[in-house]
Amino acid sequence: MENKPLSIKQQELLQILQVWMSELDINELNEMEPVNLDNPVKEVLSVREVACFLGVSMDTVYAMVKEKQIPYFRVRRRILFDRILINEWCRCKG
Incomplete structure (x- = not known):
């Protein structure tokens, strides 16, 4: 299979992906709790x-x-959401 050169757009996307991946903190990802939306206390x-x-x-x-x-x-750097505000926001948008 022949490798074709990347287009300018593909090169830009590859650079963005490389920057994003370099900023990932693997230790932080490993310490993340699994998603559990059934926990009413959160x-x-x-x-x-x-x-x-x-x-x-x-x-x-x-x-x-x-x-x-x-x-x-x-x-x-973490983006977080208040559960009560998100519920209110959903009610207002609906």
Whole structure:
């Protein structure tokens, strides 16, 4: 199979992916708790949990955060969500 040279767009995407992967903290990923939306005591949700709750991809949640379409807060580099605010936001949007 012949390797074709990458287009400019593919090269740009590859560079973005390489930067994103270099910023990943493997130790932080290993310490993450599994998603459990059945825990009624949990007040703070992760991007992953909000994506599952809304039935959308994590990319969609990140886009909504970037466009300030959803209530969130940051702790250092982590994007987090208050469960009560997300529920209220869903009721207002619905």
